[in-house]
Amino acid sequence: MHSCFNDRQLLSQLITGVAMRVYLLLLIVVFFIGCGTPPLPPDGTAEGTGENTKPVGEIRVVISGDTRGWIMPCGCTANQSGGLLRRGSYVQQLSDQSTVVVADCGGAAEGTAPYQQSRFRAILLGEKQMGLEAHNLGASEVALGADTLKQLSEETGVIFVSANIRTKDGKQFVPTHQLIQKNGQRLLITGVCSPSLIEDSELFASAPGDAILDVLKDAGGKFDRLIVLAWLPVDELRHLAETLPEADAVVGGPTGQSLPPEMIGNVLLTSSANKGKFIACLTVPQESSQSISAQVVEMSPSFSDDETQKANLDAFRAMLASRDFTAAESGFVPSNTTGLSSATNIAGTDSCRECHDDACSGWDKSGHSHAWERLVSQQAAVDPYCQQCHTTGYGLSGGFASVKDSMNRTNVGCESCHGPSAEHVSDHRRKTPVDAIGSCIRCHDHENSPHFEFAGYWEKIRHE
């Protein structure tokens, strides 16, 4: 997992030397036009009012990726980036000034459990509301299988694309590409996913480069620009950009950190990364002899919350409230319980009180005994993603299972750190099962508790 610190060390807007020159040139061109009579809309523009202020013939392509279920920052620590609410207002701001195309290079889902699928569905709905034209199949999408993807596409209106993903018997089940005509330009957007990133799937990935060449053959040259959404590891991403001069841009993930935009020959290479916190924005000039340039924009708290996306998030949470997914349906149990034995049951914090009065009164004063309230105040208590760290024994026998059944297991109780202790409660000669010191980082990870260090934190909640 990558720390947000490293993310922030990246300048929020990265421009390569080459891209910078093109960009400056463009600015000068726009400036000159701007000095004369207002530019006329070129042929083929569908947009009405306001178009006059948008650069003639130029298109901005916003490409998100690697969202990994991160529909919004969790709010456990200040200044986290990402989230659809900010992405929505970024796209809106850009649309006020430019002709915008929205796409996603994949990795938006996280897991295949029922809760995780419903969250992916909410992300797709949000993307659709931003005007998304094509969503590439990355590894986490591929893991869902053809039937689920087809159903999600029908329900949300999102169009998945993939040049190289087929069913095992060779059937194509999503379009290989989309041809988008805007502002007098024809953009061909296709996508690929690396065979090396696919595990255990009913689906099959052919060689990305060959699959793209097949798409080009079918398209018969009837486009001005080729943009490839590429879910490939960094080395394969680079290799694709080096070996596919037909492309104008290759935009990928998962690269951990975003790749600063870079020209490889005439091909622009960049990536969107890290839970959708960094999003690539391409500038596609009208003149197809001019290269595409790009910026990587951080979805920082400086972007306001978009109202449409807020409504989408509210609808998602309303669904969560009525559905009340159990821990078993969340997909989070294995990762959250690593190191915790479930040989015995969670007994609950109240069962420790009669013998450990001091430890309990110390706990009552700590933030751990109020962890659930934090979720309630964020309208997030219905969300299993948040529940996993703000409850006791999430998914363990006797631990938190669902809102309906487990309100006595909310908050970070004694057994969140000492492990399931029912046996110890009935016979205190039997030790509690877990090394409590090692338990902190299950929850205090880089994302949720970037300043965590044991000594200082332990001092605040010390008890014997």
Ligand code: HEC
């Ligand atoms: C991986 C574990 C984990 C998950 C998942 C998680 N939290 Fe937290 N949360 C923490 C930890 C640890 C802290 C305490 C951080 C610290 O003080 O360093 C915290 C703190 C908080 C706080 C208090 C922040 C403050 O400034 O006092 C809020 C609010 C919060 N979380 C909300 C949420 C919400 C909402 C979600 C789901 C979207 C969520 N958390 C998911 C572990 C988690």
Ligand code: HEC
């Ligand atoms: C019936 C009384 C009793 C209850 C109930 C009880 N304990 Fe204990 N606990 C003890 C005694 C006595 C010791 C000291 C045992 C020893 O030193 O051999 C102890 C020791 C411990 C220790 C330190 C030794 C070890 O096992 O690692 C921890 C931690 C602990 N208890 C946690 C808990 C938790 C958590 C609960 C509630 C789930 C709980 N206890 C409930 C009586 C109790």
Ligand code: HEC
């Ligand atoms: C946030 C994690 C955490 C929570 C919550 C927590 N503890 Fe602890 N507890 C620890 C750690 C860490 C130690 C120190 C263990 C050590 O030194 O090996 C400890 C020590 C103890 C000890 C002394 C153990 C010994 O060897 O002397 C007892 C008893 C105990 N806790 C009981 C409780 C009880 C009862 C609760 C709930 C009211 C509770 N703890 C909540 C982390 C936690």
Ligand code: HEC
């Ligand atoms: C099951 C998840 C979980 C585990 C395990 C956990 N924490 Fe926390 N911790 C949280 C959450 C959630 C919060 C935020 C609660 C709040 O303050 O609102 C938090 C907050 C804190 C805080 C700030 C609140 C306060 O009372 O000062 C400290 C300090 C802390 N944890 C220390 C620890 C230490 C030390 C450990 C390990 C011994 C530990 N935690 C283990 C989830 C966890």
